[in-house]
Amino acid sequence: MHKSQLYKDIPYEKVPIIYNSMYNISFFGMEKLHPFDSGKWGRIIKMLVDESVIKKEEIIDSEQISETELLLVHTKDYLQSLKSSFTVARITEIWPVALLPHFIVNRNLLIPFKFQTGGTVLAAKVAMERGWAINIGGGFHHCSSSEGGGFCAYADITLAIKILKNEFDAVRNIMIIDLDAHQGNGHERDFIDKSVYIMDAYNAYIYPSDSSAEAAISRIIKLKPYTEDKEYLELIK
Structure with missing residues (x-):
């Protein structure tokens, strides 16, 4: 170990x-x-x-x-x-x-x-x-x-x-909550087997637009440009 x-x-x-x-x-x-x-x-x-x-x-x-x-x-x-x-x-x-x-x-x-x-x-x-x-x-x-x-x-x-x-x-289950404006395609590619629960909220119209990495995401929230705070918070909840 x-x-x-x-x-x-x-x-x-x-x-x-x-x-x-x-x-x-x-x-x-x-x-x-x-x-x-x-x-x-x-x-x-x-x-x-x-x-x-x-x-x-x-x-x-x-x-x-x-x-x-x-x-x-x-x-x-x-x-x-x-x-x-x-x-x-x-x-x-x-x-x-x-x-x-x-x-x-x-x-x-x-x-x-x-x-x-x-x-x-x-x-x-x-x-x-x-x-x-x-x-x-x-x-x-x-x-x-x-x-x-x-x-x-x-x-x-x-x-x-x-x-x-x-x-x-004691560590059994791990969750990544990624709230950056961009898709977290790096860690998603590493956990494409879904051994880690990934929630990713990101602007779907900007870099990196990695559609193949989306398979790793257990909870995906694709946002539009200029999403307002109220709508964003409701989607995250």
């Missing part, structure tokens, strides 16, 4: 919110070429601290996921493909990244993704102990075990579930 190195003991005075300043992505302004806000995680923490919701010292620090643990879900070929700047450019949809030396791509993109992935794995463990936990980053729902996309390079959701099942005998 695999024992995750990320499953460290957390002092009880810590609040079940996981974050690391390494989450934030910035490299020569190229990150602004994608609509995804790659610095939002730090701003979220700043807001929580400024509003006295949490103190900095109460936050649980995440650690970088190791390649050994990534191999629990990812193929060697996929991880090898991430050593190509072109592949990472395709996944992040920031094409100038393809022109950068890989050491820069690794430092400024892949390592932040690895810290966020480590945060998801740790959050699952903390939630089992405390009843809840939030990873400020992660949630890379477009990445499956064999393919990345949509600014998602590592399948942190699949990995967190796999390690959770290995570590906790």
Whole structure:
């Protein structure tokens, strides 16, 4: 049975919110070429601290996921493909990244993704102990075990579930509730056998429109553009 190195003991005075300043992505302004806000995680923490919701010292620090643990879900070929700047450019949809030396791509993109992935794995463990936990980053729902996309390079959701099942005998049934505007086709492809109950509510008219991955969804809620709050909440209920 695999024992995750990320499953460290957390002092009880810590609040079940996981974050690391390494989450934030910035490299020569190229990150602004994608609509995804790659610095939002730090701003979220700043807001929580400024509003006295949490103190900095109460936050649980995440650690970088190791390649050994990534191999629990990812193929060697996929991880090898991430050593190509072109592949990472395709996944992040920031094409100038393809022109950068890989050491820069690794430092400024892949390592932040690895810290966020480590945060998801740790959050699952903390939630089992405390009843809840939030990873400020992660949630890379477009990445499956064999393919990345949509600014998602590592399948942190699949990995967190796999390690959770290995570590906790009490874990029998797992549900993913995906409320992002986009379809979570990554984890859906990984659980196409419906071994995990997936509820996914998303705009059916935007990326990724992955019809084959829909077979994994137990409760599907396809939304139209400009769906108002009242209608949305009624559909979710």
